[in-house]
Amino acid sequence: MDDIAAWFRWLHQTSGIKLTIFYDSYDRSRFLEGFATTLKLSAYCLILSLLLGAFTAWLCGSKIAAVRRAANGFVQLFRNTPPLVQLYFFYFALGPLLPKVGGMPLLGSLGWAVISLTLLEAAFAAEIFRAGIEAVPRAMIEAAESLGYSRAQVFRLVVLPLALRVTMPAMTNNLVNLVKTTTLAYAIAVPELLYMSAQIWSEQVNVPEMMVVLLISYVAIVGIINQVMQWLEARLRVPGFGQ
């Protein structure tokens, strides 16, 4: 650790390349906090949006027209409005309406970012799931129904597992998009990677260096997601189905 710090300090002195996050402990902790927040935000949104997306896709197939319309409306609304406007809407329009607890807002900017991005990604996930669900052969559903499965069991035990396999590639894209979209939380001062980096570069005046660091950071996160999804896809692959 000390060697690395020393090397980057030397790099700055000899070449002017200023990567304070490697030798300034304050900058380093800010950067790591940003990194952790981005991961946390991504993870929350990922899990919640998959659950909500699957649920929405299920509602889209409801027997009740009003439920179907509501689910479709939700998907269309979030797909067809700018994500930044959505985020501002939640934070600035809905945020002040929430009651305060002991003078503190009930939900901080991170909380609102989780909600806003979850809804956005859930709308995309719902579309992907819906395509996956449509790809499940009708005969498979009939087989499950004729074995006495309830509607919910047919969905949970047959349709969803099969749809999931069909949707893996599209879902990977969606997750990558999610990680990229977390940078929007910058706009409402969520201390995520971009926000913290901006604080560092405005004090240290090392914009180009921090930009490179940022890009590499996101490449790393997205790379890991791709790896994990590839592994998962291989794990879930069953002989004679899909691909």
Place this chain on the structure above:
Amino acid sequence: MSDAGLDAPIVPIVRIVDVHKSFGAVEVLRGISLAVNRGEAVCVIGPSGSGKSTLLRCINGLIPVDRGEVFVGAHAVHKLRADQEMIALRKDVSIVFQQYNLFPHKTALENIMMAPIQVLKQSKEEVEARAHELLKKVRLAGKENSYPGELSGGQQQRVAIARALAMRPSVMLFDEVTAALDPETRKEVLVTIRQLVEEGMTSILVTHEMAFAREIAHNVYFTDHGVIVEEGTPAQLFGSPQKERTRAFLEQVL
């Protein structure tokens, strides 16, 4: 299942009365009546498109009838509305499809175990022991952990039969279960079904296997264009068909 005393009155376990069903403007079933006694096997034959699959699907409630009555044991299928009633019916009636329709993401054993665990709420140990037994019965011991994609058509179909049997149904429906198979594997499946019928499993079989129908059926129904043209024992229907349409059909397929 068929251990009623000799003197017990024979009450049909499946009774279909004047069933009509249309898809859009096309009337596919135009007044079908049929009865199957407990422990009997009934074969339904007829040209494709005559409504045989639709008829079977009306019996286990996959398709609602427009008019007429369908009784299976104590279930009045034509009146069932609530999901729970439908599920109760399907615990009593199992169906095997032409295209097997096994769940591709589950192994042979899991395919058999799922419904008894999830629907009948039986214990896993009990279900697993029975699933092994059933696989043995359809002569697929050793294939427990194979996925459907790793099995031949005939093997998949026998897993599908075992899956249906695992529900301990009172009635089995078979919808052209050998139509998608090549001649050799066809035989494996027919042997399995014959054994079931001999054990007294009440069965309704839609089939193109005339020799098989002749051999195992108590009754044969010939359908065409949504009506039953002629019915009788295999000897009557195959030996001396009364209707011209039946004769023409049999000439064509035999």
